[in-house]
Amino acid sequence: MRALVTGASGQLAHAIRQIWGEHDLILPEESVLDLGRQAAIQSVVADVRPDVVVNCGAFTQVDRCEAEAELASLINATAVGWLAEACEARKALLIQISTDYVFDGTGTRPYREEDPTNPVSVYGRTKLEGERQAARCSRHLIARTSWLYDAWGKNFLNTMLNAAAQGRALRVVDDQRGAPTTCRALARQLKVAAEEGWQGLVHTTCAGETTWHGFARAIFEAKGLSVDLNPCGTADYPTPAQRPAYSVLSGDRRRSLGPDLMPEWQDALREVIQQPAL
Numbered sequence: 001m002r003a004l005v006t007g008a009s010g011q012l013a014h015a016i017r018q019i020w021g022e023h024d025l026i027l028p029e030e031s032v033l034d035l036g037r038q039a040a041i042q043s044v045v046a047d048v049r050p051d052v053v054v055n056c057g058a059f060t061q062v063d064r065c066e067a068e069a070e071l072a073s074l075i076n077a078t079a080v081g082w083l084a085e086a087c088e089a090r091k092a093l094l095i096q097i098s099t100d101y102v103f104d105g106t107g108t109r110p111y112r113e114e115d116p117t118n119p120v121s122v123y124g125r126t127k128l129e130g131e132r133q134a135a136r137c138s139r140h141l142i143a144r145t146s147w148l149y150d151a152w153g154k155n156f157l158n159t160m161l162n163a164a165a166q167g168r169a170l171r172v173v174d175d176q177r178g179a180p181t182t183c184r185a186l187a188r189q190l191k192v193a194a195e196e197g198w199q200g201l202v203h204t205t206c207a208g209e210t211t212w213h214g215f216a217r218a219i220f221e222a223k224g225l226s227v228d229l230n231p232c233g234t235a236d237y238p239t240p241a242q243r244p245a246y247s248v249l250s251g252d253r254r255r256s257l258g259p260d261l262m263p264e265w266q267d268a269l270r271e272v273i274q275q276p277a278l
């Protein structure tokens, strides 16, 4: 299988580079495959002739998206439409990575794929439009995930470890619930999904749920660090973008499709701490 991966410098693309090694992988840098340029997408897809395109590239800075809505829309939505057209022309499978932030967070049980969406941020709205654009390709898989992190990349784990290294007291929000998900677990699941040709919309997060504060506590426990960690509310920590208070995603549909490679979030965290490099 020949796979073209966008967003090569990002944390999920890095995991795919490590885990999909037995396949023919092409991960062009942004200078070659700039998602903001339709001509670049068309020519790279035509040159590479992929069987599958994994769109890991996105404007992921949720707060910046509020002020830069036009750019967010271009990268998270319009570019996905261009990828969908290019994949359609080649009959390639388009795997679009989407987000729990398509929901408003007022739910009280894990969200299923068919539940109504209602994003509360520019990021969430543009990613939802990206899902609609991806669905224009007749062979598409839209994998919604959440709270992505790993030993590498800009993410909550590394932010917490850097803060702890500075010896600072920390306040972390304890009223947003979700599922921390490792890039490596998602990359393993996506590999099987691509090999087996899964299609449609599928929720793909680690199992279980916690809050950001619970996640921080688990990180420090796993690292054996003693940190002055305190819970706070979302209202105490205002940000430009609103986040869903509850964004746990149900894995029922995924489990019905084939092998379930998404571990409990605590087991996934333990793996990252014990084996940072793949």
Ligand SMILES: NC(=O)c1ccc[n+]([C@@H]2O[C@H](COP(=O)([O-])OP(=O)(O)OC[C@H]3O[C@@H](n4cnc5c(N)ncnc54)[C@H](OP(=O)(O)O)[C@@H]3O)[C@@H](O)[C@H]2O)c1
Residues within 6 Å of the ligand: 006, 007, 008, 009, 010, 011, 012, 013, 030, 033, 034, 035, 036, 055, 056, 057, 058, 059, 060, 075, 097, 098, 099, 100, 127, 145, 146, 147, 148, 149, 153, 154
């Ligand atoms: N991170 C999360 O918690 C999370 C949760 C749910 C879903 N997701 C989704 O999962 C996917 C992977 O996210 P991630 O965590 O791996 O994000 P990431 O580390 O921020 O990677 C995204 C990559 O896309 C690149 N990019 C931005 N604009 C681009 C452009 N015009 N052309 C080509 N590449 C461009 C970024 O480069 P620069 O850094 O240079 O801008 C970055 O390397 C994304 O679709 C994201 O929306 C992420």
